[in-house]
Amino acid sequence: MKQYLVFMCPRCRHYTNAPVGQKRRVCSYCGKIIDISKAATALFDDAQAAAEAVKQFNAGKDHDFEDAVQRSRDKILRLMPSDRIAVKDIADDVQGESLPTGKTRRLLVLLEREARDQPCSLDDFAKVCTANGLEWSWVETQLEKLFTAGDVFYPTPWKIMYIKAPSKTKAKGAVVDISNELLAYLREQDRDVSVKDLYARYAEMGVSEESVDASLERLMRKNEIYQPLPNFVRAL
Numbered sequence: 486m487k488q489y490l491v492f493m494c495p496r497c498r499h500y501t502n503a504p505v506g507q508k509r510r511v512c513s514y515c516g517k518i519i520d521i522s523k524a525a526t527a528l529f530d531d532a533q534a535a536a537e538a539v540k541q542f543n544a545g546k547d548h549d550f551e552d553a554v555q556r557s558r559d560k561i562l563r564l565m566p567s568d569r570i571a572v573k574d575i576a577d578d579v580q581g582e583s584l585p586t587g588k589t590r591r592l593l594v595l596l597e598r599e600a601r602d603q604p605c606s607l608d609d610f611a612k613v614c615t616a617n618g619l620e621w622s623w624v625e626t627q628l629e630k631l632f633t634a635g636d637v638f639y640p641t642p643w644k645i646m647y648i649k650a651p652s653k654t655k656a657k658g659a660v661v662d663i664s665n666e667l668l669a670y671l672r673e674q675d676r677d678v679s680v681k682d683l684y685a686r687y688a689e690m691g692v693s694e695e696s697v698d699a700s701l702e703r704l705m706r707k708n709e710i711y712q713p714l715p716n717f718v719r720a721l
């Protein structure tokens with residue numbers, strides 16, 4: 486039978502649980518990714534006993550938890566002695582707050598690769614991140630933001646999935662300013678030109694619709710062009 490640990494979320498102080506061997510889980514109450522190896526834990530013989538203990542502890546008797554931690558201490562040390570003195574657990578805390586875009590991009594690539602088509606366990610994802618030079622504590626902060634934005638979700642408390650819809654704009658690159666070229670073209674045409682045709686014309690040159698829109702807006706603001714009809718533009 487699988488043994489379970491019960492521990493407290495360091496942020497919202499709700500109790501929760503995880504099977505022994507799992508190093509991380511997402512708090513069901515506040516979304517924090519809890520590092521179980523850093524938490525005080527109480528050991529229970531199965532999932533049901535752990536779930537009942539969680540209920541009891543959350544009902545408000547903190548010393549019950551402390552007692553259970555005391556009783557479990559030796560058993561837990563025997564189960565996973567190395568987890569409690571891992572050097573990387575200490576190293577994780579010594580990170581600077583510099584966030585170069587390169588890191589963010591790397592994280593998104595890893596999410597895309599590891600957690601796009603199927604859920605990836607938080608433990609495995611942490612390993613991949615560390616192997617690619619991303620500090621886990623920084624990754625946690627990013628994952629919380631992505632979760633809030635709806636770009637990642639947790640199918641179970643220990644698995645993560647990346648669900649952000651692929652963005653057309655980003656795939657095609659940044660928005661570029663083509664106002665000059667656009668204005669020259671519209672003057673040359675000297676007629677009402679549909680925005681749809683402009684999209685098609687510039688798509689062939691690898692320019693995104695967003696770039697066309699942004700450039701049209703810029704020309705509109707400068708009174709270089711106007712809209713004779715909805716979705717048609719013409720040079721003034």
Ligand SMILES: [Zn+2]
Nearest residue numbers: 494497512515
């Ligand atoms: Zn919490």
